[in-house]
Amino acid sequence: MSFEVDVSLRRGEREIAARFSAGEGLTALFGPSGAGKTSLLDMVAGLLRPDRGRICVSGTVLFDSAARIDLPPEQRACGYVFQDGRLFPHRRVRDNLLYGWKLAPAGRRWLEPDAAIAFLGIGHLLERMPRSLSGGEAQRVAIGRALLSGPRFLLMDEPLASLDAARRDEIMRLIERMRDEFGIPILYVSHDRAELDRLAAAVIPVG
């Protein structure tokens, strides 16, 4: 199993809870806005701590409240593509791309920067500052940054949400190729059914 998740977190009046396991390929968390899908991704990434539960990805336990295991985010080897890109505004595209690559142990790097840049078609953007990128360009750079950090799995939080129709199709094709060519497990959040019909091997309802 790629993802085994069983967590709960109480935030004020709201209870975010999920229990699922998922196999290879792209697994989608599907549900209305505000159902806690992003919180679930944050928990898998280690950016949000569940009250209790267990998170295991490809056989590695990332969090287990019973066993008192809670790996810090930098040790989870996850490539997180955020909904808003979240590029570092003070670094050029090149330095954004290489940020995680430089930190990853050599043995974990499975993609070279040149290959990633060619794959994403962002060679002409390398010297630009993030604020000068369009939504689609920024999202491609964010995907590249995540892929280059040597991740063992990817988390993608509505990566198409801020894009127009043409760009959506382009990024969607990229994600399909990533899924098929790299064979990396992907946990994908969306509230768009059509998007998931095309991309996802399994759909987990949330909320």
Place this chain on the structure above:
Amino acid sequence: MAVLVLSEAEWAIIGLSLKVSLVAVAAVLPPAMLLAWVLARCDFRGKILLDALVSLPLVLPPVVTGWLLLLAFGANGPLGRLLDEYLGITLIFRWTGAALAAAIMALPLMVRAIRLSLEAVDRRLEGAARSLGAGPWRCFASVTLPLTMPGILAALVLGFARSIGEFGATITFVSNIPGETRTLPLAIYNALQVPGGEAAVTRLAIISVLLSLAALTVSEVLARRAGGGRAGHVL
């Protein structure tokens, strides 16, 4: 124009002022950053009290701050005795004491500037850095610190300006000793008391204006560079 030529003693005053201010700002920057971090990022009981304590020199009459420093660091003050006994350091009537007074007066302004800038950092960028493999310290050094840099520069300028203008706490704590604690404002005050001192006052006042302008200009330039072409403003 001869009236604008600085005497040797006046050059010494400028040198002393620069030394006192630079040492004060450099020494107070690390604690200011730590306090700004604690106030911006931590939640604990007594935070309001800490916040008030840090801001106290901003609202107290400087003379009172100087007097409190005198009580604490004077020959019979608890801290003064400790420093003298264990490190052989005396602050009172020394330029180091003037630097301490300037540092205490600069602290609230510097904490404020850094804190505002820290609070403006998008914490989700820190989450992104962590998920890309950066530990807490690297995350701080590569994301938080550069994004806080405009605030730190502002803090340095404000702190330097406050230090170079410090008067009340300094004269109360370390007196007005030529060559040791007589900084620019104290020298101007002194020259005003002396008959025929107007020319000296003019010269020293012009120097004060030039120093402050230089500090502002340098920091604007640095902020622009730190901002990587973004229109950065220090103040």
